[in-house]
Amino acid sequence: MKSKLLLALLALTLTGFANAQVKPEEAIKFRQSGYGFMAWNMGRIKSNVEGAYNKDEVIKAANAIQAIANSGMGALYLPGTDKGTGWEKTRVKPEFFTNKEGVTKVALAFGKEANEMAKVAATGDAAAVKAQLGKLGSTCKGCHDDFKIKD
Amino acid sequence: MKSKLLLALLALTLTGFANAQVKPEEAIKFRQSGYGFMAWNMGRIKSNVEGAYNKDEVIKAANAIQAIANSGMGALYLPGTDKGTGWEKTRVKPEFFTNKEGVTKVALAFGKEANEMAKVAATGDAAAVKAQLGKLGSTCKGCHDDFKIKD
Numbered sequence: 001m002k003s004k005l006l007l008a009l010l011a012l013t014l015t016g017f018a019n020a021q022v023k024p025e026e027a028i029k030f031r032q033s034g035y036g037f038m039a040w041n042m043g044r045i046k047s048n049v050e051g052a053y054n055k056d057e058v059i060k061a062a063n064a065i066q067a068i069a070n071s072g073m074g075a076l077y078l079p080g081t082d083k084g085t086g087w088e089k090t091r092v093k094p095e096f097f098t099n100k101e102g103v104t105k106v107a108l109a110f111g112k113e114a115n116e117m118a119k120v121a122a123t124g125d126a127a128a129v130k131a132q133l134g135k136l137g138s139t140c141k142g143c144h145d146d147f148k149i150k151d
Numbered sequence: 152m153k154s155k156l157l158l159a160l161l162a163l164t165l166t167g168f169a170n171a172q173v174k175p176e177e178a179i180k181f182r183q184s185g186y187g188f189m190a191w192n193m194g195r196i197k198s199n200v201e202g203a204y205n206k207d208e209v210i211k212a213a214n215a216i217q218a219i220a221n222s223g224m225g226a227l228y229l230p231g232t233d234k235g236t237g238w239e240k241t242r243v244k245p246e247f248f249t250n251k252e253g254v255t256k257v258a259l260a261f262g263k264e265a266n267e268m269a270k271v272a273a274t275g276d277a278a279a280v281k282a283q284l285g286k287l288g289s290t291c292k293g294c295h296d297d298f299k300i301k302d
Binding site for chain 2: 030034
């Protein structure tokens with residue numbers, strides 16, 4: 001009983017109070033939601049740079065991606081969420097939980113390019129947005145290559 | 152063939168170019184993702200005002216909710232998405248697609264309180280955040296009451 005309490009306290013310390021109440025399957029669902037919503041917004045920006053460009057729509061999409069990228073989703077990779085089902089079975093690779101340096105690297109790259117995308121979107125320069133979309137997309141791919149199980 | 156083309160053009164006009172490529176089941180998945188991600192962030196703010204308060208975490212959560220609230224999710228309620236399955240079967244009520252005035256009202260209320268939440272979060276005033284969380288939550292509930300099928 002004592003060791004269970006100790007483990008629970010340790011989990012609290014590691015994950016922060018706010019996440020102590022998030023169950024593993026909820027954490028997986030929340031992170032899949034974040035990626036799913038960003039996917040919509042990446043697609044919207046892509047449609048805009050390939051077709052009729054709507055500055056306001058691109059700004060909204062870029063702001064959503066930026067806010068999600070900066071929301072601290074790392075907290076959703078709780079112990080015990082390396083396997084399990086949220087909206088669907090998680091496709092995270094075990095390496096995500098062991099290669100801290102690698103994860104930090106891809107996360108920082110993603111945050112940097114997401115912040116830059118919001119800045120570029122605000123200018124309304126379609127060509128610059130297209131170029132930045134490529135950079136941002138490559139940071140998504142960088143993480144997927146290393147830490148997401150392929151379809 | 153001509154009438155099909157006409158319908159396709161009408162759909163384009165109604166939904167905007169960028170959404171022309173979003174399939175109904177994708178649109179449902181994307182909007183469920185948006186609500187799912189906001190649910191995490193509402194829960195985080197709640198945990199913070201009820202427990203140890205972390206100003207930075209609340210700001211991140213409020214910014215995510217604000218950006219999603221302002222992202223133009225209405226575009227995801229495409230014709231043909233009144234029924235169907237994204238991550239799960241949609242629980243939108245038929246009224247959502249007919250009561251335009253009612254939808255506009257709840258959407259504007261939600262956007263207003265989400266913007267206000269981001270402002271209040273930036274101050275770091277836990278009591279004010281708690282009060283604003285109540286206001287914001289009531290706009291979620293207002294929409295759910297009218298336009299979401301109960302569990």
